[in-house]
Amino acid sequence: MSNAVAAPKKGGFLAGTANYLDERVGVAGILKEFGRKVFPDHWSFMLGEVALYSFLVLLLSGTFLTFFFQPSMEPVIYNGVYGPLKGAEMSIAYASTLDISFEVRGGLLMRQVHHWSALLFVAAAGLHMLRVFFTGAFRKPREINWVVGFVLFVLGMAGGFTGYSLPDDLLSGNGLRIIDGMIKGLPVIGAYTSSLLFGGEFPGEAIVARLYGLHILLVPALILVFIVIHLFMVVIHKHTHYSGPGRKDTNVVGYPLMPVYVAKAGGFFFIVFGVIMLIAATFTINPVWNYGGYDPSPVSAGTQPDWYIGWLDGALRLAPTGIEVHSGGVTWAWNILLPMIVGVGFLVVVAAYPFIEAWVTGDKREHHVLDRPRNAPTRTAIGAAGVTFYAVLWAGAGTDLIATNFKMSLNQVLTSMQILLFVAPVLAYIITKRTCLSLQRKDRSIALHGRETGRIVRLPHGEYIEVHEPLDEFEQWKLVDFKDYQPTLARPNAAGKITLRARLRAGLSRFYFEDRIAPVTQTEIEDAHHHGDHSAIENKDSH
Amino acid sequence: MAFKKNRRSPLAAIIVMAAGLALTGGGYAAATAAVDAVKPVSAAYTAEQVTEGKKLFLANCASCHGKNAEGTKAAPSLIGVGAAAVEFQVDSGRMPGQASGPQLQVKKKQFTDEQVDALVAYASTLGDGPAVPTEEMIAANGNATRGGELFRINCAMCHNAVGAGGALTEGKYAPALKGVPADHIYEAMLTGPQNMPVFNDANLTPQDKKDIITYLKFVEENPSAGGYELANLGPVVEGLFTWVFILGFIIAITIWLGAKSN
Numbered sequence: 001m002s003n004a005v006a007a008p009k010k011g012g013f014l015a016g017t018a019n020y021l022d023e024r025v026g027v028a029g030i031l032k033e034f035g036r037k038v039f040p041d042h043w044s045f046m047l048g049e050v051a052l053y054s055f056l057v058l059l060l061s062g063t064f065l066t067f068f069f070q071p072s073m074e075p076v077i078y079n080g081v082y083g084p085l086k087g088a089e090m091s092i093a094y095a096s097t098l099d100i101s102f103e104v105r106g107g108l109l110m111r112q113v114h115h116w117s118a119l120l121f122v123a124a125a126g127l128h129m130l131r132v133f134f135t136g137a138f139r140k141p142r143e144i145n146w147v148v149g150f151v152l153f154v155l156g157m158a159g160g161f162t163g164y165s166l167p168d169d170l171l172s173g174n175g176l177r178i179i180d181g182m183i184k185g186l187p188v189i190g191a192y193t194s195s196l197l198f199g200g201e202f203p204g205e206a207i208v209a210r211l212y213g214l215h216i217l218l219v220p221a222l223i224l225v226f227i228v229i230h231l232f233m234v235v236i237h238k239h240t241h242y243s244g245p246g247r248k249d250t251n252v253v254g255y256p257l258m259p260v261y262v263a264k265a266g267g268f269f270f271i272v273f274g275v276i277m278l279i280a281a282t283f284t285i286n287p288v289w290n291y292g293g294y295d296p297s298p299v300s301a302g303t304q305p306d307w308y309i310g311w312l313d314g315a316l317r318l319a320p321t322g323i324e325v326h327s328g329g330v331t332w333a334w335n336i337l338l339p340m341i342v343g344v345g346f347l348v349v350v351a352a353y354p355f356i357e358a359w360v361t362g363d364k365r366e367h368h369v370l371d372r373p374r375n376a377p378t379r380t381a382i383g384a385a386g387v388t389f390y391a392v393l394w395a396g397a398g399t400d401l402i403a404t405n406f407k408m409s410l411n412q413v414l415t416s417m418q419i420l421l422f423v424a425p426v427l428a429y430i431i432t433k434r435t436c437l438s439l440q441r442k443d444r445s446i447a448l449h450g451r452e453t454g455r456i457v458r459l460p461h462g463e464y465i466e467v468h469e470p471l472d473e474f475e476q477w478k479l480v481d482f483k484d485y486q487p488t489l490a491r492p493n494a495a496g497k498i499t500l501r502a503r504l505r506a507g508l509s510r511f512y513f514e515d516r517i518a519p520v521t522q523t524e525i526e527d528a529h530h531h532g533d534h535s536a537i538e539n540k541d542s543h
Numbered sequence: 544m545a546f547k548k549n550r551r552s553p554l555a556a557i558i559v560m561a562a563g564l565a566l567t568g569g570g571y572a573a574a575t576a577a578v579d580a581v582k583p584v585s586a587a588y589t590a591e592q593v594t595e596g597k598k599l600f601l602a603n604c605a606s607c608h609g610k611n612a613e614g615t616k617a618a619p620s621l622i623g624v625g626a627a628a629v630e631f632q633v634d635s636g637r638m639p640g641q642a643s644g645p646q647l648q649v650k651k652k653q654f655t656d657e658q659v660d661a662l663v664a665y666a667s668t669l670g671d672g673p674a675v676p677t678e679e680m681i682a683a684n685g686n687a688t689r690g691g692e693l694f695r696i697n698c699a700m701c702h703n704a705v706g707a708g709g710a711l712t713e714g715k716y717a718p719a720l721k722g723v724p725a726d727h728i729y730e731a732m733l734t735g736p737q738n739m740p741v742f743n744d745a746n747l748t749p750q751d752k753k754d755i756i757t758y759l760k761f762v763e764e765n766p767s768a769g770g771y772e773l774a775n776l777g778p779v780v781e782g783l784f785t786w787v788f789i790l791g792f793i794i795a796i797t798i799w800l801g802a803k804s805n
Contacts, residue, residue, distance in 0.1 A: 041801055042801050043794070043797040043798040043800065043801030043802075044797075044801075045801070046797040046800065046801065047794075047797070050790075050793055050797070083687055083688075083761060084687040084688055084690070084691045084758055084761050084762070085688055085691065086688050087688050088688050088691070088692060101768065101769075102768065108768060108769055112769055112770075116785070116789065119781060119782065119785040119789075120785055120789055120790065120793075123785050123786055123789075123790050124790065124793070127790065170695060170699075170704060171704070171777065171778075264800065268796075268797075268800060271793075271796055272793060275789065275792055275793055275796075276789075279788075279789055281770065282770045282771060283769070283770050283771050283773060283784065284767040284768075284769030284770050284771060284772050284773065285769065285781050286778075286781070287705075287767050287768075287769055287772070287775070289768075290704055290705045290762070290775065291695075291704050292691055292692065292695050292704065295695070295696075297696060298695040298696045298699055298700065299699075299700050300695065300699040300700065300703055300704035301699065301700055301701050301702060301703040301707075301708070301709025301710070301717065302703045302704075302707060302709050302776060302777050302779075303777070304777055304778040304779050305778060306778050306781070306782065307778065307779075307781070307782025307783075307785065307786070308782075310778075310779070310782060397779065398779040399710075400709060400710035401710075401776060401779050401780075403710040403714075403716070404708055404709065404710045404716050407714075408714065409645070409712075409713050409714035410710040410711065410712055410713070410714070411712055411713050411714075412714075
């Protein structure tokens with residue numbers, strides 16, 4: 001082996017193996033195709049990787065947990081080592097979770113690894129989505145991959161929720177009760193659906209085993225399939241890159257997969273794994289032994305879902321009460337339906353955003369160079385508004401903790417959040433858009449006049465000027481290389497009519513591109529340079 | 544005439560009514576006595592303590608509670624609240640109250656232990672009420688499993704499953720129970736201070752209360768097996784921790800990895 005590595009001579013072990021594999025499965029072709037894939041270097045391109053690696057950690061730790069977890073709701077008397085539950089009646093599911101925590105060697109560590117990596121998985125995926133959104137990486141040809149990624153995010157939430165409910169402790173049972181309430185809030189089909197899901201009246205004896213099936217089989221299988229599709233599309237589309245000299249829509253500038261990125265990504269996997277292990281070994285997560293077995297009567301204060309479901313819990317908490325309507329023998333529980341509509345509506349807008357923007361711009365070009373967020377002010381502002389909307393709902397799930405920890409009135413916190421839910425996104429939109437436009441103006445002025453040096457020079461005739469230092473071409477490129485759009489007009493169709501659709505599109509186009517800072521053109525740069533020279537040398541004449 | 548012979552005495556109705564009233568009233572009194580199971584505790588305190596307590600009361604409490612503890616518009620009567628209530632409020636530093644608000648805040652205790660005892664002694668002379676529990680009643684040697692179950696059923700909806708505290712309406716809150724002495728926990732259950740309901744001895748027997756204390760003390764004294772607890776506040780803190788520290792740490796690493804080598 002060692003001599004093969006040192007000098008792979010003909011017939012050596014490595015060459016022999018490579019030849020064997022190539023003749024049978026064509027690895028040379030595969031390596032040639034994949035090994036030479038080029039990936040650009042940027043920290044923000046690694047967020048999706050973090051999600052992927054957390055998922056691998058989830059698979060590994062989850063497999064370990066299935067060896068010991070028993071998804072049964074049969075009652076047993078606990079007789080394990082945890083004192084304050086000894087002799088208590090509980091489900092087998094909860095008892096086996098306690099056994100994993102206290103009696104299985106490494107069990108508690110694995111439970112904590114699993115739970116922390118679940119939180120990290122969804123968080124990294126969410127952050128990755130934000131990166132893709134704010135840099136416009138969802139534009140043609142990647143719209144479908146955005147939807148695939150969106151499905152992965154929703155599947156991550158589903159995987160998390162089904163797992164959260166498995167230990168059958170008081171906290172997770174309370175969470176399930178809320179889901180049950182939401183399902184029952186659906187008019188007409190609610191009660192039937194709940195009965196179908198729980199196998200009778202809540203909590204029944206079936207739900208843990210059913211969620212277990214979803215959690216360890218269906219959801220992870222779907223996540224895997226979608227990850228494969230997601231990565232396959234990355235290979236097809238090639239990776240995007242940030243604007244810079246030599247970086248175009250027709251190329252990718254970076255390092256090849258083999259050997260640079262295989263080594264980098266492999267190392268990064270172990271770093272992510274290591275961070276998760278470190279956190280799991282030092283910080284408690286979901287101390288199920290504190291909550292006791294599920295019993296439908298008690299509800300603990302501070303009952304919250306895991307963070308990724310928090311925004312939906314917040315929507316429920318912020319919904320106004322007393323808005324139920326009785327009609328046609330059906331109760332329309334709007335305090336439950338409204339948050340559900342808001343939640344689903346928000347998700348639909350997120351999923352559909354690339355198509356909406358593509359329709360408004362009418363842009364059919366392929367985009368492989370990413371936008372700087374400031375260069376797409378309206379999109380960035382819409383994103384900021386969306387993030388703010390989500391964040392207010394999210395914070396809504398923590399209203400009780402905000403009230404106690406900051407010594408405020410719970411009612412006032414709730415009312416403030418209800419107001420913020422409408423006001424904050426608008427403010428975020430305006431502030432972000434103005435900030436983007438200002439940054440663009442600043443870029444424009446730097447591109448045209450160079451950087452301010454802070455050096456003040458007095459000219460012979462007494463005028464003071466600040467010396468501006470021109471940018472080098474590499475930096476200049478970053479500031480001027482972006483596409484911009486102009487508002488389109490509503491045009492009549494073949495029949496000579498301006499349709500409502502055309503009007504809507506023109507209206508949206510105006511909304512998007514009315515306020516725009518045009519990119520600096522080459523002529524402008526030349527003019528500016530000329531002007532600069534001119535003013536320095538023949539100042540008197542020019543004014 | 545047989546009819547007339549059997550006619551009841553005119554006093555019969557009154558006698559029956561009196562008997563009925565005596566029966567229900569006496570029964571109620573007996574039942575109440577059984578429920579409260581409180582003895583006047585005057586025996587436990589000396590006359591000097593009571594005198595000293597009255598002085599302290601007049602100097603520190605009477606402006607709101609009235610010179611004879613009869614109550615004013617600003618504060619309730621203390622007649623019959625019992626020694627337990629006074630010890631809870633004064634010993635925990637809630638009373639004398641500093642400012643009016645949704646709820647009295649815990650602050651530094653204003654009296655020495657002797658002065659608290661004196662105030663308690665005085666309070667016990669104001670009328671029958673729940674007495675201060677004995678050492679044995681609050682010793683954490685009951686059944687923690689039972690205590691945990693009772694705690695989750697009766698207390699967790701406000702105080703959280705591990706006693707981390709929780710929000711109530713309009714700025715009121717159920718305080719965290721970590722670090723609260725056992726006698727205060729017992730007295731709070733017995734007397735229902737502020738927004739807390741009263742859990743009298745028919746509702747939670749002294750044994751139940753002892754079990755609850757046993758459970759709370761177990762949780763307090765045994766740190767989490769899983770490592771640092773993040774204040775036991777549940778998923779909100781776990782989510783914040785994930786976003787700020789884990790993701791923050793990993794982003795720092797990605798920036799390091801993505802940095803251009805010089």
